[in-house]
Amino acid sequence: GQNIDQPTEMTATEGAIVQINCTYQTSGFNGLFWYQQHAGEAPTFLSYNVLDGLEEKGRFSSFLSRSKGYSYLLLKELQMKDSASYLCAVRATGGRSGYSTLTFGKGTMLLVSP
Amino acid sequence: DTGVSQDPRHKITKRGQNVTFRCDPISEHNRLYWYRQTLGQGPEFLTYFQNEAQLEKSRLLSDRFSAERPKGSFSTLEIQRTEQGDSAMYLCASSLAPGTGGYEQYFGPGTRLTVT
Numbered sequence: 717g718q719n720i721d722q723p724t725e726m727t728a729t730e731g732a733i734v735q736i737n738c739t740y741q742t743s744g745f746n747g748l749f750w751y752q753q754h755a756g757e758a759p760t761f762l763s764y765n766v767l768d769g770l771e772e773k774g775r776f777s778s779f780l781s782r783s784k785g786y787s788y789l790l791l792k793e794l795q796m797k798d799s800a801s802y803l804c805a806v807r808a809t810g811g812r813s814g815y816s817t818l819t820f821g822k823g824t825m826l827l828v829s830p
Numbered sequence: 831d832t833g834v835s836q837d838p839r840h841k842i843t844k845r846g847q848n849v850t851f852r853c854d855p856i857s858e859h860n861r862l863y864w865y866r867q868t869l870g871q872g873p874e875f876l877t878y879f880q881n882e883a884q885l886e887k888s889r890l891l892s893d894r895f896s897a898e899r900p901k902g903s904f905s906t907l908e909i910q911r912t913e914q915g916d917s918a919m920y921l922c923a924s925s926l927a928p929g930t931g932g933y934e935q936y937f938g939p940g941t942r943l944t945v946t
Binding site (some may be wrong): 720747749757758759760761764803805817818819820821822823 | 846850863865870871872874875878886921933934935936937938939940
């Protein structure tokens, strides 16, 4: 099975930088995704890491260390609209059919205050 | 709008009734996924299709749940003899198959099911 752990809640102020950590245990690792989900809405794709290192995309960056089973999402220049749940998801090969499936963590609720 | 669409957006049903949800994926996506999400949890994988073939089904999925994608385009998820524990948001997502240039899944707005 897979185990994905991320903090339940985080708070930060507008303009600041916040780092949301995710640790995972899995076999057949095949990529790690970060999604943003506003209340009552569908998750939207933010980033994808399959190799170790940092991927930067505008105000958002994501880091992966496969040997440590660790990733983080870094959000810079926080805005009020960044208040949302951030979901870490691991893709792994090894279901009954041998195909890859995506397993989500419970999400980290980020509250950005003025 | 060329995103993933789901119908209905909300469904209220009485315990014991059957319900069916529909998902229309992004047209060029050959993979289609169903997830269930409850409050305070991440989406939980239910099943997925590549074209019309159902490739994987979660061990957590009871026999009351069935999904189809008969022509490799839209999909339906049916829940028979609904129970109060089935109350959740049912999310559909689609993607290209890995190796064909895509990896991320695009989610639809979901169908919120309430079983009374």
